[in-house]
Amino acid sequence: MKWLNQNVGSLLELTVAHLALAVPAILLSLVIAVPIGWTAQRLRWARDPALALVGVLYAIPSLPLFVLVPVVLGIGIRSSANAIIVLTVYATAIMVRSAADAFSSVPLEARMSATAIGYSTWHRFWSVDLPLAIPVMLAGLRVVVVSTVSLVTVGSVIGIPSLGTLFTDGFQRGIVAEVAAGLIVTVLIALVLDGICILAGRALTPWARAAEAR
Amino acid sequence: MIEFDRVTKRYADGSPAVADVSFTVPSHKTVVLVGSSGSGKTTLLRMVNRMVDPTSGRVLIDDVDVTTMDPVRLRRSIGYVLQSGGLLPHRTVVENIAIVPRLNGATRPDARERALTMLDTVGLDRDLASRFPAQLSGGQQQRVGVARALASDPNILLMDEPFGAVDPIVRRSLQHELRELQRTLGKTILFVTHDIDEALALADEIIIVAAHGAIAQRGTPTEILTRPANAFVAEFVGVDRPERRLRLADAAGVEVVTDASGRPIGTLER
Numbered sequence: 008m009k010w011l012n013q014n015v016g017s018l019l020e021l022t023v024a025h026l027a028l029a030v031p032a033i034l035l036s037l038v039i040a041v042p043i044g045w046t047a048q049r050l051r052w053a054r055d056p057a058l059a060l061v062g063v064l065y066a067i068p069s070l071p072l073f074v075l076v077p078v079v080l081g082i083g084i085r086s087s088a089n090a091i092i093v094l095t096v097y098a099t100a101i102m103v104r105s106a107a108d109a110f111s112s113v114p115l116e117a118r119m120s121a122t123a124i125g126y127s128t129w130h131r132f133w134s135v136d137l138p139l140a141i142p143v144m145l146a147g148l149r150v151v152v153v154s155t156v157s158l159v160t161v162g163s164v165i166g167i168p169s170l171g172t173l174f175t176d177g178f179q180r181g182i183v184a185e186v187a188a189g190l191i192v193t194v195l196i197a198l199v200l201d202g203i204c205i206l207a208g209r210a211l212t213p214w215a216r217a218a219e220a221r
Numbered sequence: 222m223i224e225f226d227r228v229t230k231r232y233a234d235g236s237p238a239v240a241d242v243s244f245t246v247p248s249h250k251t252v253v254l255v256g257s258s259g260s261g262k263t264t265l266l267r268m269v270n271r272m273v274d275p276t277s278g279r280v281l282i283d284d285v286d287v288t289t290m291d292p293v294r295l296r297r298s299i300g301y302v303l304q305s306g307g308l309l310p311h312r313t314v315v316e317n318i319a320i321v322p323r324l325n326g327a328t329r330p331d332a333r334e335r336a337l338t339m340l341d342t343v344g345l346d347r348d349l350a351s352r353f354p355a356q357l358s359g360g361q362q363q364r365v366g367v368a369r370a371l372a373s374d375p376n377i378l379l380m381d382e383p384f385g386a387v388d389p390i391v392r393r394s395l396q397h398e399l400r401e402l403q404r405t406l407g408k409t410i411l412f413v414t415h416d417i418d419e420a421l422a423l424a425d426e427i428i429i430v431a432a433h434g435a436i437a438q439r440g441t442p443t444e445i446l447t448r449p450a451n452a453f454v455a456e457f458v459g460v461d462r463p464e465r466r467l468r469l470a471d472a473a474g475v476e477v478v479t480d481a482s483g484r485p486i487g488t489l490e491r
Contacts, residue, residue, distance in 0.1 A: 120307030123272060124369070125297030125324050138311050214311040217353040 010184035018173075022192055025169040028090045029156045029196070035091070036098030036151060041144075044106025045136065058104050065100040069093065069161050090162045090169075097158060098151045105147020109140035142215055145208040149201055156197040160189070170196075222248045223269055223377065223411060228278035228434075230264055238264045239434030241278070248376075251403060251410040253420040255457075256430030262413045265434055266379050269411060270296045282377070297324050300378040300408070305386040306366030308354040314340070314365050315350040321373045339368035344398065360391035367399070371406070380412040384419065396422045417458055421446065429454050 011018070043061070047054040072093050077084040080092070113136055121135040160171025173189030176182075209216070223246040230238045239261035246252040254262040267273040268280045271292040280287045287295060300321075301307075308317050318336035319329075327335065340347055343364040354362055363384060370378055384392045396419060403410065414420055420427045421442045429437040429445065431453055438450040446465070449455040459465055463481035469489060470477045476489035 114310065116303065116305070116307055117309055119272075120301070120303050121309065123270065123296060123301040123303065123307070124321055125293055127293045135309060135311075212311070214353045214355065217356050 010182055011188060014185070014188075018188060018192065021168060021170050021172055021189075022196065025156070025159055025171075025193070025196060028087060028094060028159050028162070028167070028169055029152075029200075032091050032094030032098050033148075033152055033155050033200075035095045036102045036155075037148065039095070039099050040102035040106040041137070043103050044108075045110050045132065047103070047107040048110035054107060058107060061100055061103040063100075064096055067096075069097070069158065070164065072096065073162060073165050073167075085166045087167070090159065090167045093162075094155050094158055098155050101151050101154065102147055105144055105150075106140070109143035109147070110136060112143045113139040138211070141208065141212050145204060149204050152200045152204055153197045156193060156200060160193060222246065222281075222283060223409065224279075224281040224284075225265065225268070226279045226281065228265070228268060228275045228280060230261075230268070230273060231276045237433050242434040242436065243278075244428055244436060244439065246409055246411050247426075248409050249407040250425040251412060251423055252426045252428060253412045253414060253424035254428050254430055255414050255417055255420040257415055257457075260430045260432060261434035262430050263381055265430075266381055266411055266413050269377070269379055270299045270301060272296075297321060297373070298375055298377075300370030300373075300375040302363075302366045302370045302378070302380045302383040304382045305359065306354070306362040306383075308362055308365055308369070310354050313351050313353055314345075314357070317354070317365060318369045318372050321369060325373050327373075335372055336368070339372050340365075342371065342402070343368045358391075359387040360395060363387055363391075363395055364398075367402075371402075371408075376409055378408045378410045380410065382414055383412075385414070385416075392419070393422075399423060429457060 043057065047057050073089065074084065076082075076092050077086070077089050082088050117135060117139060118131070121131045126134065159169045160174060163169055163171030163175045170189045170193045173185050177185030177189065225242055225244050228242045229240050232238055242261075242265065244252075254265060256262045264273055268275055269282070269287065271287055271290070274288060308314075309320070312320070315333060315336045318339050319327075319332035322332040322335050323329070337347055337350060340350060345361060345364050345368070349357065349361065354365070357365065363386075366383060370380075384395050387395065400423060412420075412423060424442055426439060427442055427445050428439045431437045437457070438445060438454045440448075445454065445458060446460070449458055449460055455461070463484075464486075466481040467486060468479050468481065468483075470479050470483070470485075472485075476491075478486045478489055480486055
């Protein structure tokens with residue numbers, strides 16, 4: 008408690024830093040995964056190879072990637088950009104499969120009927136495919152949210168500030184309260200973001216509950 | 222008028238879905254394609270709005286080859302009803318019906334007003350307007366499907382087994398209502414079904430389709446029933462089934478029509 012009272016300011020600062028890395032990575036992965044997932048679902052032959060390839064990304068150990076990305080792209084190893092790129096890679100690895108599954112879950116009949124009554128492909132994507140993919144997509148997004156929020160902390164090993172900094176600093180200086188605070192707030196962030204996902208999903212899919220209520 | 226001119230469609234592996242099929246659907250008439258599943262009847266239907274393009278041959282609407290038309294615009298000008306309505310599950314009833322007028326450029330309020338009017342036309346309560354399809358019965362969904370197909374007042378209506386997923390009693394009442402609607406609207410309807418009784422109930426002209434779209438016989442319901450062209454048609458129509466071979470019986474002075482096994486069907490009016 009004493010540690011907490013003295014460090015509220017830095018705890019808040021690190022929480023903000025943590026979110027500033029996690030949230031862009033989560034959103035980026037969504038923006039990257041949706042078109043890939045949609046294409047995979049349209050081109051049946053490409054689906055399995057593409058998903059396998061993207062899935063393999065998840066097998067890369069994270070620490071080497073934090074070192075490799077700055078070398079390849081010529082950015083600072085302690086920069087936020089480095090962290091966001093690495094986090095996006097892992098988030099995308101999970102999200103692409105979810106997006107492909109989500110678009111496959113859209114009833115064939117709905118897609119067919121949308122085409123039959125005169126939706127263009129582009130229009131159908133925004134008005135039919137994407138909204139009907141939300142429930143399955145959201146399940147994947149929730150996994151991505153939680154895993155990304157947790158993975159951010161690894162960056163602290165190479166000096167990218169986040170709540171993980173409390174682990175490294177706490178370990179080195181033997182302050183248990185600091186490690187505990189980092190752990191608890193990380194979990195809290197994950198829970199809050201997950202809650203936001205659930206609420207957003209409810210707001211975006213009123214028809215899903217209408218079907219359940221029947 | 223819709224004209225099929227020596228139309229063939231091959232699958233990617235070269236096997237034919239339909240082979241060298243020709244027939245016409247006269248304006249303001251209901252033509253019913255009836256055949257077993259896999260006979261290619263749905264493929265033929267989808268050639269009209271270019272969901273499927275023929276490998277060879279032409280489909281003409283009022284003498285214009287459909288392949289010269291933009292598919293999206295063509296589809297917006299043709300009403301289409303799918304099995305179990307084909308409604309978009311994430312749109313309310315009124316939104317589903319308003320889609321086609323909206324796609325055709327109507328303003329939101331105009332399209333909504335039109336959609337509500339269509340609910341009246343197909344005999345649905347306006348209270349259902351803000352429900353989602355999953356909150357409707359099968360018969361209600363089907364009616365909404367018909368309302369949507371009619372919403373922008375197309376000349377042509379394509380119906381792909383539209384009443385296949387509802388129970389027989391509801392199906393009969395939907396068939397009856399479609400006939401009533403058609404009497405006032407006079408659309409050019411191409412209707413696909415595997416149910417010969419549905420064909421007899423709705424068609425001005427029936428086309429019996431064998432394998433690969435081959436036409437086994439075409440004619441009015443009466444012609445098909447009384448003069449089946451061959452054994453395939455006779456079998457398909459079931460001319461020997463007891464319910465097709467009606468008899469007259471006398472029940473205490475009232476003339477009763479029975480089937481071949483003596484079960485009463487109705488009474489005779491002279």
